[in-house]
Amino acid sequence: MNKHEAHLSTTSPCPRWQKPATLPFQGSWQTFCVLLSLLLMQFSIFPSFFPHIPLETVPAWIIFLGVTHTPSSAITWTLLTASFLETHSSSPRGLYFLTLTTLVCVVIALRDHISWKYTFPWSIVILCGYLWFLSAESFTLSALTPSYENLITALTAWTTRLITGLIFGLILARYTISRGGEALEYR
Amino acid sequence: MSPRLKIISLCAAFTLPLILFSSSMQPWTVEPVMGGVQEFLYPMERLWHSTSSWVKSSIHHYVHLSKAAEENTDLKNKIRDLEAAMMDYSHQEQEANRLRKLLNFTQRQTSEALPAEVVNHSRNTPFLSLRISRGSQDSLDVGMPATTPQGIVGKVLRTGLYHSDILLLDDNNFYLDVLIERTRTRGVLKGISQNRCRLLLHRRSEVRIGDTIITSGLVGAFPKGLPVGRVIKISYESDNVSQMITIEPWVNPEALEELLILKAADPQVENIIEANNREWIHRITGKL
Numbered sequence: 001m002n003k004h005e006a007h008l009s010t011t012s013p014c015p016r017w018q019k020p021a022t023l024p025f026q027g028s029w030q031t032f033c034v035l036l037s038l039l040l041m042q043f044s045i046f047p048s049f050f051p052h053i054p055l056e057t058v059p060a061w062i063i064f065l066g067v068t069h070t071p072s073s074a075i076t077w078t079l080l081t082a083s084f085l086e087t088h089s090s091s092p093r094g095l096y097f098l099t100l101t102t103l104v105c106v107v108i109a110l111r112d113h114i115s116w117k118y119t120f121p122w123s124i125v126i127l128c129g130y131l132w133f134l135s136a137e138s139f140t141l142s143a144l145t146p147s148y149e150n151l152i153t154a155l156t157a158w159t160t161r162l163i164t165g166l167i168f169g170l171i172l173a174r175y176t177i178s179r180g181g182e183a184l185e186y187r
Numbered sequence: 188m189s190p191r192l193k194i195i196s197l198c199a200a201f202t203l204p205l206i207l208f209s210s211s212m213q214p215w216t217v218e219p220v221m222g223g224v225q226e227f228l229y230p231m232e233r234l235w236h237s238t239s240s241w242v243k244s245s246i247h248h249y250v251h252l253s254k255a256a257e258e259n260t261d262l263k264n265k266i267r268d269l270e271a272a273m274m275d276y277s278h279q280e281q282e283a284n285r286l287r288k289l290l291n292f293t294q295r296q297t298s299e300a301l302p303a304e305v306v307n308h309s310r311n312t313p314f315l316s317l318r319i320s321r322g323s324q325d326s327l328d329v330g331m332p333a334t335t336p337q338g339i340v341g342k343v344l345r346t347g348l349y350h351s352d353i354l355l356l357d358d359n360n361f362y363l364d365v366l367i368e369r370t371r372t373r374g375v376l377k378g379i380s381q382n383r384c385r386l387l388l389h390r391r392s393e394v395r396i397g398d399t400i401i402t403s404g405l406v407g408a409f410p411k412g413l414p415v416g417r418v419i420k421i422s423y424e425s426d427n428v429s430q431m432i433t434i435e436p437w438v439n440p441e442a443l444e445e446l447l448i449l450k451a452a453d454p455q456v457e458n459i460i461e462a463n464n465r466e467w468i469h470r471i472t473g474k475l
Contacts, residue, residue, distance in 0.1 A: 036227060036228060036231060039228055040228065040231050040232065040235065043228075043232065043307055043309060044231075044232050044235045044236065044307055045235060047308070048235075048239050075196075080224065082204075083224050084224050084225070084228065085312075086214075086215055087215055087224060087225050087345065087352075088225065088228070088309055088316070088318075088352075089214070089309045089312045089314040089315070089316050090214045090314045090315065090316045090344060090352070090354050090355070090358050090360060091214060091312065091314035092212040092213060092214060092314075092360075093213065093214060093215050094204050094205075094206075097203075097204035098204035098205055101204050102204075105197055109197075137312070137313055137314075138313070140212075141313045141314075141359070141380070143212075144212060144359035144360070145359045145377075145378075145379045145380060157313070
């Protein structure tokens, strides 16, 4: 019996939210360092190599938090991530708090009903998360300055951010599955 | 956690950010708690910026050394021309000051300019800002103008200990009182993203494509006469009363490496502080 089978057998018949010990980025300091590294990669490192390709890591990170952390921990880290984003740009206050908290709450509410050990469910949730996040940004932008030009440019940038975000999200999902995917079968 | 507490906390998680978001469409400016989080990220950004700049400049110096001699001759010629122009300008300045005195005009205040290095552009969001290497340690304050010799870049949005964020001229939350240099027509400029600004004027106001826009110096901390941008498009509104002027700023923030912060206080804010005493404003801004 391997480690994951042992975990499943000890938590049967209906193991609801038993955090697998093998999942990556679980300790507080580790999570904080990963968060800082992701933001540094998004704001500084990636743009210095690819100045015209925006990278968006945050929604995928929030989904990862929602799936692998306890609800209180996931919400706390989400609020911290949102505060980093809000004080790093000129976005209206509360925009990222609202979109990211909503996203993490939905993931927490759904996580017991989704099989996280496969890539497909991850990719669908990540896609929906990015659509929600980017739509909220575009809606706010068009509310501030209604203009077709803005909307068209926002949609073009949207597509690139969606693609780079999905690629990043799938890498994170594959890594999570490889480190504790079997144990992520909660139902 | 009990089910009731769980429902209450979930509702709070949804509603509190919603209230925060709908209460104002302005970005965070003075925030003792919120600003603190950036103090963790900024040293890493600064380290990355210094390292990458050092690598880039080393490559530039050693790989492109062959062009240095040619560039040096060009620059020497340019310096000679500029020195001649400077002589002419200093004569004109003295003459203008003499005439201002004769006419009893108020003397224009010159504000101290602090050079700052651009550490980061937040490119991956539609809500752009610049991060610079000067903060409250260098006596920077919210609202101070950020400029280059070419024109205005924006104004200080928020300050950290060793860094500040700049609200760019084309940001949707940027407003500035301006003049059309040729006709002296006054208006309020608003950023509309994509390195463009908008100015709404009366339909009969005379404007031409290519006209230069400058600051009026009447509202805010921006001194009079700083170049802002040029008119690139004129369109008429459906109300038959106004015309919408599209302006392209002189400065493209994407290419900026350094800028100047003018240590100029907003005269209106100074008047309010004087009338209500300094402790009051410090209490409001959370600086006590």
